[in-house]
Each structure stands twice: as C-alpha cells, then as structure tokens.
Amino acid sequence: xxxxxxxxxxxxxxxxxxxxxxxxxxxxxxxxxxxxxxxxxxxxxxxxxxxxxxxxxxxxxxxxxxxxxxxxxxxxxxxxxxxxxxxxxxxxxxxxxxxxxxxxxxxxxxxxxxxxxxxxxxxxxxxxxxxxxxxxxxxxxxxxxxxxxxxxxxxxxxxxxxxxxxxxxxxxxxxxxxxxxxxxxxxxxxxxxxxxxxxxxxxxxxxxxxxxxxxxxxxxxxxxxxxxxxxxxxxxxxxxxxxxxxxxxxxxxxxxxxxxxxxxxxxxxxxxxxxxxxxxxxxxxxxxxxxxxxxxxxxxxxxxxxxxxxxxxxxxxxxxxxxxxxxxxxxxxxxxxxxxxxxxxxxxxxxxxxxxxxxxxxxxxxxxxxxxxxxxxxxxxxxxxxxxxxxxxxxxxxxxxxxxxxxxxxxxxxxxxxxxxxxxxxxxxxxxxxxxxxxxxxxxxxxxxxxxxxxxxxxxxxxxxxxxxxxxxxxxxxxxxxxxxxxxxxxxxxxxxxxxxx
Numbered sequence: 456x457x458x459x460x461x462x463x464x465x466x467x468x469x470x471x472x473x474x475x476x477x478x479x480x481x482x483x484x485x486x487x488x489x490x491x492x493x494x495x496x497x498x499x500x501x502x503x504x505x506x507x508x509x510x511x512x513x514x515x516x517x518x519x520x521x522x523x524x525x526x527x528x529x530x531x532x533x534x535x536x537x538x539x540x541x542x543x544x545x546x547x548x549x550x551x552x553x554x555x556x557x558x559x560x561x562x563x564x565x566x567x568x569x570x571x572x573x574x575x576x577x578x579x580x581x582x583x584x585x586x587x588x589x590x591x592x593x594x595x596x597x598x599x600x601x602x603x604x605x606x607x608x609x610x611x612x613x614x615x616x617x618x619x620x621x622x623x624x625x626x627x628x629x630x631x632x633x634x635x636x637x638x639x640x641x642x643x644x645x646x647x648x649x650x651x652x653x654x655x656x657x658x659x660x661x662x663x664x665x666x667x668x669x670x671x672x673x674x675x676x677x678x679x680x681x682x683x684x685x686x687x688x689x690x691x692x693x694x695x696x697x698x699x700x701x702x703x704x705x706x707x708x709x710x711x712x713x714x715x716x717x718x719x720x721x722x723x724x725x726x727x728x729x730x731x732x733x734x735x736x737x738x739x740x741x742x743x744x745x746x747x748x749x750x751x752x753x754x755x756x757x758x759x760x761x762x763x764x765x766x767x768x769x770x771x772x773x774x775x776x777x778x779x780x781x782x783x784x785x786x787x788x789x790x791x792x793x794x795x796x797x798x799x800x801x802x803x804x805x806x807x808x809x810x811x812x813x814x815x816x817x818x819x820x821x822x823x824x825x826x827x828x829x830x831x832x833x834x835x836x837x838x839x840x841x842x843x844x845x846x847x848x849x850x851x852x853x854x855x856x857x858x859x860x861x862x863x864x865x866x867x868x869x870x871x872x873x874x875x876x877x878x879x880x881x882x883x884x885x886x887x888x889x890x891x892x893x894x895x896x897x898x899x900x901x902x903x904x905x906x907x908x909x910x911x912x913x914x915x916x917x918x919x920x921x922x923x924x925x926x927x928x929x930x931x932x933x934x935x936x937x938x939x940x941x942x943x944x945x946x947x948x949x950x951x952x953x954x955x956x957x
Contacts, residue, residue: 476621480745483625487632488738494636501643502652505584509591510639513598513653524558526696526703526837528609529751533695533833535617536752540759548678549685551614551671554692556684558610562603569599587649594653601657604664611667615674617752623670627663634659698837705844709851709874710737713867720859728803729864732795732811736818739783743776743825750826754833758890765834766890772826778938781907782931784819788812788914789923810868812915817872819907824879827886839885847878876904 499507531554538546573595577583583591615624638655645651672679714733718726750772757764787794791811795804831840851874858866910930918926939948 476619476749477745479621479625480748481741483621483628483632484741484745486629487635488741490633490636494640498636498639498643502639502647505587506647506649509583509587509594509649510652513594513649513656524561524606524609524696525693526699527554527558527561527692528606528613528696529699529832530554530692530695531610532613532617532752533755533835534691535614536755536833537759537835539617540756542760547675548681549683550688551675551678552682553684553686553688555607555610557689557692558607559603562606565606566599566602569602570596573599590649594649597650597653597657601660604657604660608660608664608667611664611671614671615667616748617755618674619749619752620670620674621749623674627666627670631659631663695832695835695837698841699832702832702837702841702844705841705848709844709848712852713855713871716855716859717864717867720856721863725806725864728806729810729867731799731803732791732807733814736787736811736815739780739818740822740825742779743822746772746776747825747829751829751833754830755835758834762890765830769826769830769886769890773823774942776822776826778942780819780822782934784815785910785914785930786927787815788911789927791815791915793920793923806864809865809915812911813865813868813872816907816911817868817875819911820872820875820879820904824875824882827879827882830886831882831889834889836885836889839889840882843878843881843885847874847881850874880904 498510502510531551534550534554535547538544538550573592577588577592577595612624615621635656638659639652642651642655714726714730717729750768753768754765757768788811792804792808795807795811799807828840831837851870854873855867855870858870860866862869913926914930943951
C-alpha cells in the first residue's frame with residue numbers, strides 16, 4: 456500500500472507531468488493576451504474612453520479580488536499537496552471544506568464592503584461623468600455580488616493545482632480569459648451600457664466556479680459526500696495564508712510604487728516614459744509564473760516525502776527559467792533603442808532606452824527569484840519571505856527616492872534593478888538554508904549574476920546596428936553551445952534529439 460502511495464506521489468512530481476503542465480500554463484496565460492491585443496482597440500472605440508475606463512476597473516475587480524482571500528487559497532494548495540505527499544489523503548476533506556467555508560465568509564464580507572463603498576467610489580472618488588454614474592453604480596453592485604464566487608473559485612483552483620490537474624485548470628482559464636475580452640464585444644451590437652457588459656463577466660465567473668467544483672468532485676468523488684469542518688485547521692490556514700498575504704502586499708508595493716513617486720517627484724510625462732517599457736518587459740513574468748504555478752504544489756508534495764526530489768525539481772526550475780529568458784533579455788537590451796524608436800518614435804526612445812535596459816536586467820533577476828520564493832512558501836515557511844520583504848521595503852524606498860532625485864527615471868530603473876538582484880540572491884540563500892540538498896546554489900547564483908552583468912553591460916554599449924547583430928549572433932551561439940555541453944543533462948540532450956528526429 457505504501458509503495459502504491461509513493462508511486463502516486465512520484466507521478467505528481469514527475470518531470471514529464473511538470474513540463475506538460477508548464478506548457479498548459481503558458482498557453483492559458485498567453486491566449487487571453489493575444490485576444491486582448493485585437494479586442495481592446497474595438498472596445499475603446501465602441502464604448503468610449505469613459506466607459507472603457509470603468510470596464511478596466513471591472514476587470515481588476517473580477518481578476519484580482521481573489522487576492523483578498525488572505526492567502527487561504529494558496530495555503531490550501533500547500534496543505535493539500537503536503538498531505539498528498541505524506542500519503543494522508545483521509546485528512547483532505549476537513550481541510551478543503553473548512554478552507555472553502557472561510558473563503559465564502561471572507562467573500563461575503565468583501566461583497567458587503569464593496570457594496571457600501573460603491574456610492575462613495577462612483578460619486579466622489581472616481582471622476583465618472585454624471586451620465587455614467589448610475590450604470591456604473593449598478594455595475595459595481597453586480598460585481599460585489601460576484602466577489603464570493605471569485606474568491607472561492609481561487610480555492611477550488613488551488614485544489615486542482617495540488618493534484619497537478621493543470622489540463623483541467625487551463626481548460627477553464629483559456630475560455631474565461633477570452634470571455635473577459637470577447638464577452639463585452641459580444642454585447643456591443645445590443646447595448647453599450649456597462650451593466651450587461653459586467654453581467655457577462657459575472658456570469659462567466661459563476662460558470663467557472665461551477666465547472667471548477669465539478670472537476671474537484673471528479674478527482675475526489677468522496678468530497679461531495681464527506682463534508683466536515685474542523686476549527687483546528689483554521690490556525691494553520693491563517694498562519695500560512697497570512698504571511699503569504701503580507702509578502703504579496705509588500706511585493707506588490709515594491710513593484711508599483713515607483714510610478715507614483717515618479718509622478719510626485721519628476722512629472723506625469725516621465726511616468727509614461729517609465730511605465731511603458733516597464734509594462735512591456737514585465738510581461739516576461741508570464742514565463743516563470745507558468746513554471747511556479749506547477750512547481751509550488753510539487754515542492755509541497757515532494758518535500759513531505761523526499762527532499763532530494765524537491766532539490767532536483769528546484770534546480771530544473773531555475774535552469775529552465777534562466778535558459779528561456781536570458782536570450783530574450785539580451786536581445787531586448789541590445790536593441791532597446793531600435794525597438795522603442797520603431798514602436799513609439801525617436802523622442803520616446805531617447806527617454807526610455809536606458810530605463811528599458813536596466814528594467815530588463817532587473818526582470819531577469821526577478822524571474823529567477825520567483826523559483827526560490829515558491830520553494831520557501833511551498834515547504835511551509837512563508838514567514839521568511841514576508842520578513843525579507845519587510846526589511847527590503849524601507850531600503851528600496853530610500854534608494855528609489857535618492858536615485859530619482861539624482862538621476863530621474865533612469866535612477867528609478869536602477870533602484871528597481873538593485874532591489875530585484877538583492878531580493879533574488881537573498882531568496883536563493885534562504886532556499887539553501889531550508890534545503891541543503893541544493894548543492895552549490897550560492898556559487899552558481901554568483902556565477903550567473905556575474906555573467907549576466909557582464910553580457911548585459913556589453914549589450915547596452917552604444918554601437919552600430921551591424922555590430923549589435925554580430926554581438927547577438929556570437930553571444931547567443933556561444934550561449935547555445937555552453938547550454939548544450941554544460942547546462943543540459945545527457946537525458947535532456949537525448950530527449951531534444953528525439954523530438955528533433957520526430
């Protein structure tokens with residue numbers, strides 16, 4: 456019996472399964488972005504700027520209110536994966552139903568808060584034209600009603616993540632993501648009012664909730680009949696979830712606070728020169744995000760059974776993220792001016808080139824840091840990431856303030872890069888303390904950081920377009936050779952050869 460449980464748990468962390476699920480996540484997160492590129496211009500034209508502005512607020516509420524579950528959905532994923540790894544599936548029913556009950560309560564509280572604040576938001580705080588205020592208010596009330604559904608859906612998705620059912624998850628995520636943009640478009644021939652547009656979004660989330668629940672019943676048939684609540688589960692849920700929430704809030708502040716300080720200390724136009732390259736280059740976070748969605752439950756499952764397996768998964772995650780992103784970052788830095796000039800014009804390129812280059816290097820370190828971040832939280836120490844971010848926040852704010860005053864928006868980009876690099880190195884150090892089975896991780900990270908700084912520094916030099924092309928060709932050719940000979944294992948090389956021949 457124990458051998459069978461171990462085999463099932465090994466299957467939940469097998470390399471092929473994790474690779475397949477990562478691809479599912481990339482498709483699930485990328486498909487809606489492609490749809491958005493084509494639909495947003497139409498929505499702006501048909502709805503008008505004011506209505507579209509309100510619609511973007513609705514997207515934020517629908518898409519991000521799951522963050523207000525106080526980290527319970529993430530804690531649920533961690534606990535379910537941990538129990539699966541330990542072969543204690545009989546404890547899952549109480550954990551799942553207690554978590555879902557807490558999330559529904561939190562959702563109802565948030566719905567009440569949003570309903571009470573909606574008149575103030577619409578009529579006083581947000582500058583919404585008088586003609587749109589009533590339909591906006593009705594739309595906000597409808598969104599408030601949908602909040603419990605949005606929050607509890609995150610919990611259901613967390614259960615599926617623990618079971619590595621990312622095929623199911625993305626079978627829901629892709630149509631729901633597309634519906635976010637095509638739904639409002641489908642309403643336009645019949646009405647330009649916000650209320651039916653928001654109603655389509657809310658209905659889509661309700662359908663997603665029901666389908667997620669059915670999938671959970673499919674993988675755990677006993678869940679529908681074995682409903683149980685245990686108060687002793689509440690404390691570990693809030694402990695793990697609470698620290699995760701603190702870390703997420705501080706992390707979000709460090710990511711977005713620079714725009715507000717630029718507007719206050721420099722100018723609003725400087726915000727545009729900074730925010731545009733920032734929004735472009737940070738889209739690369741989709742890549743490690745796809746990995747982490749899969750690796751987080753895998754860390755929890757494997758750590759409960761075999762820490763050496765956890766170390767193997769960790770090393771592969773770091774390696775694949777670095778190999779996927781370094782060529783993209785290097786090309787972005789090398790052709791930053793040419794790309795911005797072609798896309799937005801020479802004036803924009805003149806102001807934003809250095810910003811884009813510094814941010815690109817910072818994003819690379821930020822992407823690498825996501826892997827140890829997930830490991831630390833996945834093995835049950837989210838307090839460490841939260842405490843690290845509490846230390847980083849004041850240091851970052853001081854650095855950002857001083858560099859903004861001395862070097863403008865380029866200084867803000869440098870501060871963001873420094874924070875990302877320090878954060879990355881610190882998280883790898885913590886990961887090593889928790890999991891000594893990761894051999895030489897500090898020396899490896901030092902080598903990677905040194906190499907990245909050298910090559911990205913060379914890429915930022917002001918040289919002609921032909922020389923830039925030669926630099927990229929030579930550097931990436933050497934990178935491919937080193938990757939093949941040193942980074943990839945014999946098994947990985949054999950697998951690539953097999954796919955090429957196939």
